[in-house]
Structures are given as C-alpha cells and as structure tokens.
Amino acid sequence: MSIDLEEFHQIFFEESLENIDVVEQALIDIDLESPFDAELINSIFRAAHSIKGGSGTFGFTEVTNFTHLMEALLDEVRDGHRTLTPELVDALLKSCDCLRNWFASLQAKEALDTEISKPIAKIYQTMLNVDSSAGVSDTPVEPAGARIDADSASQDSVITDNHKTWLIEFIPDNEILLSGNEPVRLFRQLQQMGEYSVTVNTNKLPNIKSLVVDECYLAWTIQLQTDHQKQEIEEIFEWVADECRLTITDISNCSDQQLEESVEPVQESNNESVKIIQADKLTEIKHTTKRALPSSSIRVGIDKIDNLINLVGELVITQSMLSELGSNFDMSKIDKLSNGLEQLLQNTKELQENVMGIRMLPISFSFNRFPRMTRDLSEQTGKKIDLIINGESTELDKTVMEKISDPLVHLVRNAIDHGIEFPKERLAVGKSENGTIKLDAYHKGGSIVVEIADDGRGINCDAISQKALEKQLISSTEGMTDSQIFELIFEPGFSTVETVSDISGRGVGMDVVKKNIKSLGGRIEIESEEGKGTVFKVHLPLTLAILDGQLIRVGTEICIIPLISIVESLQIKQEMIKKVSGNMNVYRLRDENIPIISVGKEFGLSSSADNFDDQLLVIVDGDDCKVGLLVDDLLAQQQVVIKSLEANYKKIEGVSSATILGDGSVAMIIDIPGLLSMSAKRSISSNKHVA
Amino acid sequence: MNTQIDISNLERIGDDDHDSIEISLSSGEQYLVFTLGDELYGINILSVTEISGWDSAALVPNAPNYVKGVINLRGNIVPIIDLRIRFEVGEVTYPKTTVVVILSGLVDGRERTVGFIVDSVSDVLDIEQDSLQCSSSFDGTVAANYIDGIINAGDDVVTILDTNKLLSINS
Amino acid sequence: MAQLLVVDDSTSMRNMVAATLIHAGHGVKDAENGQVALDIAKENGFDAVITDLNMPVMDGITLVKELRELDTYTYTPILLLTTESSAEKKSAGKQAGATGWLVKPFDPEKLLHTIDRVLD
Numbered sequence: 010m011s012i013d014l015e016e017f018h019q020i021f022f023e024e025s026l027e028n029i030d031v032v033e034q035a036l037i038d039i040d041l042e043s044p045f046d047a048e049l050i051n052s053i054f055r056a057a058h059s060i061k062g063g064s065g066t067f068g069f070t071e072v073t074n075f076t077h078l079m080e081a082l083l084d085e086v087r088d089g090h091r092t093l094t095p096e097l098v099d100a101l102l103k104s105c106d107c108l109r110n111w112f113a114s115l116q117a118k119e120a121l122d123t124e125i126s127k128p129i130a131k132i133y134q135t136m137l138n139v140d141s142s143a144g145v146s147d148t149p150v151e152p153a154g155a156r157i158d159a160d161s162a163s164q165d166s167v168i169t170d171n172h173k174t175w176l177i178e179f180i181p182d183n184e185i186l187l188s189g190n191e192p193v194r195l196f197r198q199l200q201q202m203g204e205y206s207v208t209v210n211t212n213k214l215p216n217i218k219s220l221v222v223d224e225c226y227l228a229w230t231i232q233l234q235t236d237h238q239k240q241e242i243e244e245i246f247e248w249v250a251d252e253c254r255l256t257i258t259d260i261s262n263c264s265d266q267q268l269e270e271s272v273e274p275v276q277e278s279n280n281e282s283v284k285i286i287q288a289d290k291l292t293e294i295k296h297t298t299k300r301a302l303p304s305s306s307i308r309v310g311i312d313k314i315d316n317l318i319n320l321v322g323e324l325v326i327t328q329s330m331l332s333e334l335g336s337n338f339d340m341s342k343i344d345k346l347s348n349g350l351e352q353l354l355q356n357t358k359e360l361q362e363n364v365m366g367i368r369m370l371p372i373s374f375s376f377n378r379f380p381r382m383t384r385d386l387s388e389q390t391g392k393k394i395d396l397i398i399n400g401e402s403t404e405l406d407k408t409v410m411e412k413i414s415d416p417l418v419h420l421v422r423n424a425i426d427h428g429i430e431f432p433k434e435r436l437a438v439g440k441s442e443n444g445t446i447k448l449d450a451y452h453k454g455g456s457i458v459v460e461i462a463d464d465g466r467g468i469n470c471d472a473i474s475q476k477a478l479e480k481q482l483i484s485s486t487e488g489m490t491d492s493q494i495f496e497l498i499f500e501p502g503f504s505t506v507e508t509v510s511d512i513s514g515r516g517v518g519m520d521v522v523k524k525n526i527k528s529l530g531g532r533i534e535i536e537s538e539e540g541k542g543t544v545f546k547v548h549l550p551l552t553l554a555i556l557d558g559q560l561i562r563v564g565t566e567i568c569i570i571p572l573i574s575i576v577e578s579l580q581i582k583q584e585m586i587k588k589v590s591g592n593m594n595v596y597r598l599r600d601e602n603i604p605i606i607s608v609g610k611e612f613g614l615s616s617s618a619d620n621f622d623d624q625l626l627v628i629v630d631g632d633d634c635k636v637g638l639l640v641d642d643l644l645a646q647q648q649v650v651i652k653s654l655e656a657n658y659k660k661i662e663g664v665s666s667a668t669i670l671g672d673g674s675v676a677m678i679i680d681i682p683g684l685l686s687m688s689a690k691r692s693i694s695s696n697k698h699v700a
Numbered sequence: 701m702n703t704q705i706d707i708s709n710l711e712r713i714g715d716d717d718h719d720s721i722e723i724s725l726s727s728g729e730q731y732l733v734f735t736l737g738d739e740l741y742g743i744n745i746l747s748v749t750e751i752s753g754w755d756s757a758a759l760v761p762n763a764p765n766y767v768k769g770v771i772n773l774r775g776n777i778v779p780i781i782d783l784r785i786r787f788e789v790g791e792v793t794y795p796k797t798t799v800v801v802i803l804s805g806l807v808d809g810r811e812r813t814v815g816f817i818v819d820s821v822s823d824v825l826d827i828e829q830d831s832l833q834c835s836s837s838f839d840g841t842v843a844a845n846y847i848d849g850i851i852n853a854g855d856d857v858v859t860i861l862d863t864n865k866l867l868s869i870n871s
Numbered sequence: 872m873a874q875l876l877v878v879d880d881s882t883s884m885r886n887m888v889a890a891t892l893i894h895a896g897h898g899v900k901d902a903e904n905g906q907v908a909l910d911i912a913k914e915n916g917f918d919a920v921i922t923d924l925n926m927p928v929m930d931g932i933t934l935v936k937e938l939r940e941l942d943t944y945t946y947t948p949i950l951l952l953t954t955e956s957s958a959e960k961k962s963a964g965k966q967a968g969a970t971g972w973l974v975k976p977f978d979p980e981k982l983l984h985t986i987d988r989v990l991d
Contacts, residue, residue: 014887014979021883055925059881062923062954065976066884073976080954187939189919189948189970189989198988223945245988248971251962566759612761657813658770658779661761669772675758 014067021063022116026109028056030377033105036098037380050093053101054083060108072111075126078133079104100132102381172236173261179246180210180228181253187223190249196231198245203235232260307407309367317363324356361648365552369404372450372459375414376401379421379448386425393432393443394425400450405457406552412529413459413549416522420461420545421446423519428465428543438540440464456531456573457551462544468537470494476503493634495535499523527682530556530571530665532630548573556651558668558678560644561627563608564615568640569649569668569678576628576635578643581621593692596626596637603628606688607639608679611663615641631685638684651678663687731825733858734801734818736783737790740858741818742825742851747805747863749813751821754798768817773802781869782817787843790819805863812867825853832860873918873990877901878908878934879952880926888921888952891979892986905929909937912944919948919989921973924960932960932967939968948989 035053039046057079064072079101085091107125114121177199181192199205210228220226233242239257246255331349334342376398383396405413429444436442449460474486477497486494497503501520526533530550537543550556550573558569559578585597586605594605605626609615626637649668652675654661665680731742757769757780766785770777780800784790800815832849846869848860875897879885882903889899900915902908906929908922920938924931931951938944948970953960961972973985 016890017883017887020886021881024882051925052927055880055927058925058954059884062952062975063881063883065954066887066978068976186946188965188968189946191946191948191989191991194988194991248965251965612759614759614761652775652777654770654777656810657777658760661763663761667758667770667777669775669777673772674756675770675772675777677758677761 018067018115021067022112025060025063025112028060029105029108029112031056033102033381034377036101036105037384039093039098041093041095041098045089047087050083050087054080054087057083069115071121071123071126072108072115075104075107075130078130078137081137082133096132097136100129100136103129171238172234173259175231175233175235175239175242176256176258176260177231177233177242178228178256179231179253180255181225181249183221183224183226185225185249185252188249188252190252192225192227192229195245195249196229199231199233199242202237202241202245203233205231205233205235207231307368307370313363313366317360317367320356320360320363324353324360327352327356361555365406365555366404368407368552368554370407370410371402372405372410372457373401375405375410375417376448376450378414378418382418382421383425383446386422390425391431392425392429394429395443395445397445397447399448403450403452403457405450405549406554408553409529409549409551412525413531413547416525416547417459417461419519419522420547421448424461424463424465424543424545428463428467430466434466453548457549459547459549460544461547462542464542467539467541467543468495468498468535469539473497492535495537498535499533529553530573532574554651555648556668556678557646558649559627559646560670560676561608561625561638561640562642562644563612563640566612566614567644567670567674567676568608568612569676570627570629570638571665571678571681572646574629574681576630578625578627581624581626581639583621586621598628598635598637601635603635603637605637605639606684608684609639609641611684611688611691612677629681631681636681636685638679649676649678729827729829731827731858731860732801732821733823733825733853734799734821735790736787736818739789740822740853740856741783742827742858742860743801743803743866744863745824747803748801749804750802752800752802752815753796754794754800754817771815773813773815776813778802778813778815780815780817784817784819786869787841789843803863803867805867807864807867814867814869816866823853825851825858827851827860872896872898873986874898874916875900875986876908876912876915876917876920876922878903878905878920878922878926878931880904880923884923884952887979888982891982894979895983895986897986905931905934905937908934912938913941916943917947918991919950919970919986920944921950921952921986923952924964932963932969935964935967935969950985950989 032053035049035056039049057076061073061076061080064070064076082091082097083101086093086097091097104126107129110125111121179192179195181190185192196205196207208230210230211226213226213228214220215226235242239259242257243250246253249255327349331346331353334346334349338346379398380396383394386392387394424446425444429446430438430440432442435444445464447460447462449458449462451458451460470491473494474483474489474497477483477494477500478486480500480503482497482500482503483489499519499522501518503518503520523533526547526549530553532548534546534548535543536546550571556569557572559572559575561568561570579598581596587595587597587602589595589602595602596605597603603626621639623641625640625643627640627643628635628637649670651666652668654664654667654677661677663680663684664677665683666678667675668678670676730745732745732748733740733742735741755771757771759769760767760779763769766782768780768782770779772778782792784792794817797820798817799819799821800817801821802813802815804811804813806812832851834849843859846861846865848862850857850859852858875892877885877889877892877899878901879888880903885901885903889901892899900911900917902911904926905922908920909929912920920934922931922934929937935949935951938947938949949968951961951964951969951972952975953964953972954975964972970989971985973982977985
C-alpha cells in the first residue's frame with residue numbers, strides 16, 4: 010500500500026456527518042403531497058451514495074451495508090419506481106440518527122452499536138423485497154481489504170497447471186478511439202499476464218484518401234501464454250466489450266509452433282515488467298506515514314484567512330514604520346508617531362476582530378436540528394407546528410454555540426409542549442390550526458440575541474403565581490409585576506403542567522436553562538401575552554475569549570464589570586438611599602427600589618462603612634432584578650481578554666475570571682450572579698446574627 | 701556559593717546528632733535554600749522556575765491573608781502566597797530584598813504555577829534523600845503539613861518543603 | 872509522471888485519490904464537480920481524467936460528454952468512479968464516451984493499477 014488510508018478517515022467522518030445533515034434537511038423539506046422534487050431526491054441520494062462509497066473504500070463495512078440499503082431504495086425513488094412514503098421518510102430519518110451514532114463511535118474508535126440499525130434495515134429489506142424483484146441480499150459490498158488480496162494474488166501467482174495458451178481475436182469498432190481506449194494499452198495489459206505475440210490484420214484499412222484519422226481500421230489476433238484465467242483476460246477487455254468483437258479461445262493443446270514465434274514480444278514484456286517494478290519501488294519510498302490524530306476542527310472560509318494575511322501585512326508595515334521612526338526620533342516627528350500609534354491601534358483591533366471571526370460559526374449549525382425535532386414532536390404530540398427560522402447566518406463563537414445548543418433545544422421543546430395548543434383548542438379560540446414557532450438570531454449591541462417565539466397560549470400569570478405559592482417559592486404575589494411573575498418559571502423545581510410530559514419533563518428544568526445561559530455570560534428574557542404567545546430572548550456574548558468591560562475602582566483595586574450586564578451608572582443622591590428591612594440599603598430609582606451591594610465590602614477590599622459620598626452606583630441586571638453596585642470610581646470601558654484564575658489558583662466567589670490591563674497589572678472580572686448570591690448569603694447570615 | 705545568612709539565632713529543633721549528617725556535593729538532589737524570618741527552608745530546585753523581586757499583586761477578593769494576590773506572569777495569572785504568614789514565622793514586611801520564588805509542578809495532572817514570598821534566597825544545597833530526617837516532631841505547626849523532613853547543613857537546620865503540597869496550598 | 876484530473880464531490884474520496892496519485896509521482900489537479908472540472912480541463916492539459924458520477928451542479932456523465940466535445944480531449948482516457956449497483960450507469964458512461972471505470976470500493980493499489988491501464 011502506498012498510502013495510509015487513515016489519513017483520510019477524519020475528513021470522511023466530518024464529510025459524512027455533513028451528508029447526514031443534508032439527508033435529514035432534505036427529508037424534512039420534502040413535501041410528500043407536492044409534485045416530485047427531483048433535485049431534492051437527488052441530493053438525498055447523492056449524500057447516501059457518498060457515505061456508502063467512502064465507507065466502502067475506507068473499510069467501514071457495517072456503514073457500507075447499511076447505506077447500501079438506503080441507496081437502493083433512494084435509487085428506486087429517484088428513478089420513479091417508488092414513491093416516497095411517510096414510512097420511508099421516517100425510516101430514512103431514523104437511519105440518520107443511526108449513522109450519526111456510528112460515526113461518533115468511529116471517531117472515538119469505538120465499536121459500532123449494530124443493534125440500532127437492525128430494525129431499520131429490516132424495514133428497508135421488507136420494502137425492497139416486497140416492492141421490487143431486485144433483492145439486495147445479492148450485493149453485499151466487499152470491503153476494500155478483500156479486494157487487495159484478490160488483486161495481489163492474481164498478480165503474484167506462479168506458473169501452475171493452469172498455464173494455458175489463448176487465442177484472442179480482437180476486432181474493434183471504428184469509433185473505439187473516441188472513448189479513449191487505445192488498443193496498444195490493452196495489449197500492454199496482456200503482456201503483463203504472460204508471453205504473448207500479436208499479428209495485425211489490416212484488411213479493413215481504407216485508401217488513404219477516405220481514411221478518417223479518428224477511426225480504427227485495424228484488427229488483431231493475439232496469442233497469450235499465461236496462467237491467468239480466461240475471466241481475467243476478459244476483464245482487460247471489459248471496458249471495450251461493447252465496442253468490439255472479441256473471441257477468446259483456449260488453444261493450449263496445439264501451441265508448440267506458436268510458442269516459437271513469440272520470442273520478441275516476450276523480451277518486450279520483460280522490459281515492461283522491470284519498469285513497473287521500479288515504479289512500485291518509487292511509490293514505496295515516497296510513502297510516508299502521517300497519522301492525523303482526530304481533533305476538533307473548524308472550517309474556515311478562505312476569505313477569512315486571506316483577510317488575516319492582509320491584516321498581518323498591514324501590521325508589519327506599521328511596525329517597520331514605527332521602528333524606523335523610533336531609531337531616529339526627535340520631537341518634530343511627534344505627529345508621525347501619534348499617527349503611527351493610531352494606525353497600530355487600528356491594525357490590532359482589526360486583527361483581533363478577524364482572529365475572533367475564525368471561531369465564529371453561523372448559528373444555522375445549531376438551528377439545523379430544529380426542523381427535525383419539530384417534526385418529531387409534532388408527530389408525538391399531535392400538535393401541528395410550522396417552524397420559521399430567520400437569521401441563520403448570524404455568527405456565534407464555536408464554544409458558545411456548543412454550550413447554547415441544549416438550552417435552545419429545551420426552549421423549543423418547552424414552546425411546543427407548553428406554548429402551542431392542540432389544533433382543536435386553537436380553532437376554538439379562532440387561531441389557525443397550525444401553531445407557529447419562530448426562531449431568530451440577530452446582533453444587538455455587543456451581543457447576539459436568539460429569539461424563540463411561539464403563537465401559543467402564552468403564560469398564565471395566575472397559574473404561575475398559584476403554583477409558586479403552592480411550592481412556597483414566594484410568600485405572596487403582592488407588588489410583583491408580570492415580568493417578575495414570568496421569571497418564576499426559572500425557579501428550581503417549577504413546572505406548570507400537571508403530568509410530567511415526555512417532551513419537557515426530562516429532569517431538566519427551566520432553571521437549568523437559565524443557569525447555562527448565565528454561565529455563558531448571557532441572560533434570558535421572557536415576553537408573553539396570554540392567548541397570543543410567548544417570546545424567549547436569549548442574550549449571548551459574541552465570544553468567550555474577549556469581553557467588553559467597564560473598569561471600576563474599588564478601594565485601591567481595579568475590577569471589571571461586564572458591559573453586557575450594566576443598565577446604567579449614576580451619581581448617588583444621598584436622599585434616594587432608603588433603609589429597608591434588616592438593615593438593607595435600597596436606592597430609589599424612578600419608581601423602583603434597587604438593592605445596593607457594596608463591591609468593596611463583598612470583596613473585602615475596602616472597609617469604609619456605609620459612606621455613600623463620592624461613590625457611584627452601577628445598576629446591573631441581576632438574577633431576576635436590578636441591583637446597584639457601589640463602586641468608588643468609573644474608569645474606562647475597554648475590551649479585555651479573559652484569563653483563567655483557576656489554572657493556577659481556584660474559583661473565587663463573585664469573580665468569573667481575570668484579565669491583564671494595559672499596564673500589565675491583573676484585574677478581576679466580576680461575576681454578577683455570583684456576587685449577588687454572595688451578598689444574599691451574607692445578609693442571611695448577618696440577619697441570623699442579629700436575631 | 702557560600703551561605704550568607706545570619707545563623708546565630710537558628711532554632712534547633714529535635715536534633716542532637718547532626719554530626720552524623722554530611723552534605724554531599726556530588727550526588728543527591730539540589731535544593732534552593734531560602735529564609736523565612738530566622739528559619740531556613742529548602743525546596744527542590746527542579747521545581748523552581750524563576751526568582752523575582754516582589755512588586756505588587758492584584759488583591760483577590762475574600763482570600764485568606766496569606767494569599768497576597770495574583771500577578772501577571774507573562775500572560776498567566778499566578779497567585780502569590782506569603783509563606784511567612786502561612787507558616788507564622790518572621791515579620792511580614794516587604795523591603796526591597798523581598799523575593800518571590802516561582803514554583804511549577806503537576807497538581808492532579810495539570811501544570812500549576814504559584815509564587816511564594818520569602819525573605820531572601822540564600823544558597824543551593826546538594827542533599828541525599830536518605831539523609832532527610834522525619835519530621836514528626838513538627839506536628840502541630842502549620843508548616844508541618846508541607847514538610848518533607850529536616851536536614852542539617854553545617855550548623856544550620858534546613859526544613860525541606862514538599863513542592864506538591866506547596867503548590868496545592870490554596871486549593 | 873502523468874497529469875491527471877480528479878473529480879469527486881466527496882472531499883475524503885477526492886483527497887484520497889489525489890494523494891494516492893501524487894504519491895505515485897503523478898501531477899494532480901482536482902475539482903468538486905463536473906462544471907469546475909470542465910473549467911480546469913479547458914485551462915490545462917491532462918493525460919487522463921478520473922471522475923465520480925453523482926455530483927451536484929454537473930454530474931460525471933455530462934462531464935464526459937462535454938469533455939469529448941473539446942478537441943483536446945477527444946482521445947483522453949476518462950475513468951468513471953462507480954459503484955457495483957449502477958450497471959446501467961456504466962453503459963450510460965460508455966455511451967457518453969468514457970474509457971472505463973473503477974468500481975468502488977477500491978484501495979490505492981487498485982486505483983494505481985487501473986490508472987496504469989490508461990496511461991502510455
């Protein structure tokens with residue numbers, strides 16, 4: 010073997026997973042009632058075909074055999090011999106799941122779970138046997154390995170009793186050359202099989218004037234002494250079988266004389282074989298084993314890479330300009346210097362944005378699973394659902410995408426399960442029979458918003474508060490706004506549907522959804538109107554590696570508040586500070602009473618007692634409500650690169666991570682939810698203390 | 701390199717046969733000796749990645765008093781522990797001679813880097829592993845948890861610290 | 872050393888075929904569908920073309936027909952990559968002017984052996 014096929018496995022796996030997505034997407038897009046969509050069917054066929062072809066070549070026999078069934082059925086559909094029934098679509102969708110599972114195992118170098126394919130294969134076989142005379146059982150596909158053995162055996166075999174002399178009459182059609190089949194090449198093949206001689210028959214050669222250069226007028230008679238089988242000789246002529254007249258006869262018993270005649274060609278044949286051996290050696294030497302370890306990879310558009318290269322080019326120019334300036338600097342060049350630095354800033358910023366862009370993937374990667382899921386859930390529940398997806402090309406950091414996928418799935422499940430009504434209910438309230446779920450993703454400020462909207466029954470505030478009271482999550486709903494009541498569904502252990510349904514009730518509650526989103530530095534909002542529907546808005550950071558931060562001073566330290574959580578900042582007016590139950594300070598902002606948390610006190614950084622003079626209040630979006638953070642000063646706003654504290658230290662409560670500022674010093678990035686829970690714990694314990 | 705520490709006030713702890721101990725300069729492992737107050741401590745030099753002067757660190761919220769904060773060490777955030785506070789020895793002042801010994805090693809399979817503030821760095825000793833005396837007599841002191849043993853270096857006693865335990869000091 | 876054009880929409884297959892041929896000392900260009908292949912073929916000369924059948928945009932059979940229309944590709948060997956199940960595809964390919972075929976699955980050795988059959 011000249012090439013290690015394993016090199017291509019990883020590409021094959023990734024490509025196959027993409028093909029599975031294609032199949033699934035197309036199956037979902039197909040409208041069984043509409044006229045036959047040839048292009049769609051073809052794309053499904055092609056994807057299945059590619060998986061089959063590749064798996065055969067790379068030796069994944071189970072995959073080949075299974076996709077062979079899919080392909081066989083799809084081929085019939087494509088040719089119009091079979092209609093795409095809901096049952097077939099269903100089986101094909103299940104096959105996608107099965108194949109995904111298999112490819113995951115292959116990637117992990119684990120054994121395949123062949124049980125999962127059996128029921129599906131059975132369905133396919135039944136369909137194929139019942140509906141068509143052409144069974145599939147007669148074409149199990151040989152893995153590539155088997156072929157090597159067969160091939161090398163035929164090439165290396167020594168002279169045995171099978172040694173025979175064959176008389177081959179080969180009369181090609183005139184047009185044979187037009188298919189790229191040069192008879193000389195066929196003879197060369199024969200030469201390799203043994204001793205041969207050839208005589209040419211020029212009878213058909215026309216007069217030079219009527220000779221057409223494209224055409225072949227010659228015929229040949231070949232004698233071949235070989236231990237190869239007749240079948241192997243036929244194989245050489247396989248490609249031209251319908252472009253010639255060919256007879257192959259065994260003349261072993263009368264070959265002595267003819268043997269004499271074949272001396273010259275034999276020598277030629279020896280030369281040929283020498284050449285071939287050398288070529289083999291060459292490939293042997295050139296062969297290098299490269300083993301690509303499976304690792305998570307990301308596909309990056311060439312344009313993104315080109316952009317980076319351009320930017321680095323610009324950076325180099327700026328750098329050389331600055332260093333020249335620096336080596337020969339006087340104050341007259343101060344303008345140039347400041348221009349250069351400005352340019353450097355620009356270059357760095359663009360470079361940073363572009364590098365971050367490499368990690369960005371369109372959210373369609375995450376959205377793509379919803380058509381299938383909606384379809385399945387619609388079947389399961391008997392609810393009719395139209396899914397509308399917008400903003401699929403909105404890009405999101407790969408890590409954010411991976412972590413947000415499950416919460417999004419839960420939200421969509423939730424919308425179908427709790428939001429959308431049954432067709433009858435919908436008709437009864439004058440809505441269309443089909444419910445609509447709308448997914449959207451867009452940029453807003455420095456973050457990405459993903460919306461999951463349904464036009465279902467909306468959130469019933471009374472039911473929620475009732476439930477919350479029962480579960481003792483709250484003591485009274487007095488003074489609670491609707492949106493505060495909506496927030497209750499994110500409380501641990503909250504669920505409004507009496508029976509735990511198969512869809513949403515999988516042990517993961519909305520509280521986990523909210524927690525996951527928070528852990529990504531995002532937040533979730535609910536808007537709902539009873540009878541009209543509900544919208545969940547998930548706000549996510551563009552990336553996890555960089556954060557837009559507000560620098561603040563607390564005592565002598567500089568800390569950072571993520572800009573995304575800041576609502577507003579204000580100078581404290583002493584008279585707006587009110588003390589409420591348990592010695593807690595709140596700030597009256599317009600009509601809201603906002604609890605005040607002193608960052609310095611929570612972090613043990615400043616001991617100054619409740620002295621609000623000269624301090625500032627940064628209003629942030631806390632867990633469920635706004636909170637005012639008391640800080641000593643507001644400094645610059647800037648992007649900061651997130652650095653792990655846990656690598657060398659440990660998790661610090663109230664701090665999500667750290668960063669390095671322009672002067673090389675370290676600053677803590679405040680984890681707002683963490684800080685709030687810290688403060689809550691503290692006030693509880695201090696209250697206990699008081700009591 | 702010569703010992704340049706003032707050894708007049710060395711505490712001698714549970715050691716009455718120091719004559720039998722020899723310091724081999726040719727074999728065994730090398731230890732970096734540093735001072736905390738009047739005491740001498742040693743740490744395997746292979747785990748020392750650098751020694752730097754003490755500047756300042758960013759305070760860590762609600763950290764124990766011996767965690768002086770975190771610094772930026774070539775882009776990595778590294779915590780700084782004041783061993784004098786942790787071991788309750790010496791005076792906690794930060795003159796210009798105060799140094800930070802940066803140690804690196806694997807903790808739970810992951811590379812971890814921590815800086816330790818000490819009064820000064822004094823010497824490098826070659827120590828035979830089997831000349832270490834067990835340290836049961838330290839029981840009760842904070843330092844006992846981080847000690848491998850003690851060893852005599854001439855008239856001085858050096859407390860040998862366990863790198864791994866030191867690196868896990870704050871977790 | 873021959874100049875070869877490899878056409879397949881599957882990246883793994885295309886890479887595998889191309890890498891095998893390159894290791895064997897051939898010059899290789901590749902294309903992910905018939906249309907791209909045709910454009911490349913017009914710009915360059917090739918000693919042989921190896922093409923998959925099922926491809927988006929332009930399939931292998933159309934590619935063969937289009938190539939045969941070009942003066943420079945009248946006699947050029949063109950091999951089809953097929954699967955056993957598509958016997959009628961083979962003959963359709965032959966009708967269009969293909970030289971021969973290489974049945975999937977195949978390994979590098981088989982590929983090189985087949986390519987040698989059509990190279991001078």
